[in-house]
Amino acid sequence: MSSKTPSEVKAAEEPHSEIAGLLQQMGAAPAPTFESLSPEGARKLIRQMFPVPENPEPVGDTMDLSIGDEGIPIRVYIPEGEGPYPTLLYIHGGGWVVGDLDIYDATCRAITNEADCMVVSVGYRLAPEHKFPTPLEDCYTAAEWIFETAEPMQIDTENIAIGGDSAGGNLAAAVTLLAHERDGPSFDHQVLIYPVTDHSFDTTSYEENAEGYLLTKPAMEWFWEHYLRDDLDGKSPYASPLQAQTLQGLPSATVVTCGFDPLCDEGAAYAARLEEADVDVSHHHYDDAIHGIAQMLVDPMDLTRGRELISDIATDLQQTFN
Structure with a gap:
């Protein structure tokens, strides 16, 4: 599928009916904005927005482990069937400040089943307690771990992908750049779900979608402020992959x-x-959708567009793995 330039990724006249209803509900009972809260307050808010379901979607098995010298938590989702398994390293979103393994549990379970692959979800350390590049280095540690433990973990080293959403998409893109630079882990595919790619706020989509669609421009400014040590960090391709001199060989x-x-x-x-x-590149554009739909897979936010997104990326992964 040919990728699209920014001028070609227009929004629909209005959001999908399910999404419009969700936004209306949220507007009727407004929550505090991220930028009005402390980081810990924002983390409590996101846990309230995305509660863990009592009966999660079943997968073959799960394992909670810790890796590296820092004891980085990971959750491994194992599909039905026998290994070795094609594997996706998944990096969650949340503006580098919020989010954890539990909040993205439904997303990882859905990908495991739809793509019929193992998913390794990494709980990297969060900003502002751990600013750039610590979250990136934690994700790189997870990437190395996947290859180093492939045999005992029944990972198919010929079929390993990396992916994530939002800030997780940013980190996934940055890990591939860093691995290429260091001659490190070699991934077969990257899945970048509405990724953050540039420390800049001057695009048309920032202007047109600054407010009213769950993720806002002020929230993104707040997230970046907590993630970076200074503005110079924002010019690094490992924080802003769009500023990399070359993307060849990825x-x-x-x-x-x-x-x-x-x-x-x-x-x-x-x-x-x-x-x-x-x-x-396979570029999927949902013109009537909002940021965050990959998480919206559990009632009362089990969205059609979220399920379609999971199905589309699963198809791409299966094509890569086959």
Whole structure:
């Protein structure tokens, strides 16, 4: 699928009916904004927004482990059937400040079943307690762990992908850049779900979707402020992958963008740059969707567009693994 330039990723006239209803419900009972809260307050808010279901979607098995010198938590989702398993390293979103393994449990379970692959979800350390590049280095440690423990973990080293959503998409893209630079772990594919790719707020999608669609421009400014040590960090390609001098030699990519998302244009721009660098890109654009739909898989937020997103990225992963 040819990638699209920012000028081609327009929003629909209005959000999907399910999403419009959700936004209306949220507007009727408004919650505090992220930027009005402390980091810990924001973490409590996100846990309230995405509670862990009593009966999660079943998978073959799960394991909670800790890795590296820092004891980074990971959760391994094992599909039905016998290994070795094609594997996705999944990095959760949350603006580098919020989010954890539990909040993204439903997403990882759905990918495990839809793509019929093992998913390794990494609970990297969060900002502002651990600013850039610590979260990135934690994710890189997880990438190395996957390859180092492939045999006992029944991981198929010929079929390993990396992915994530939002800030997790940012970290996934940065890990592939860092691995290429260090001649480190070699991934077969990257899945970037509405990724943060640039420390900049001057795109058309930031202007048109600054407020009203769950993720806001003020919230993103707050997230970046907590993540970076200073503005100079924002110019690093490992914080802003779109600013990398070259993207040549990177693994093939699935890039997801949503029409009513401040990050839409920078995601499309990254897909276009990957394609310009002769990287095979599959760009899925949901013109009537908002940021965050990959998490919205549990009642009362079990969205059609969220399920379609999981199905689309699972198809891409299966094509890569086969």
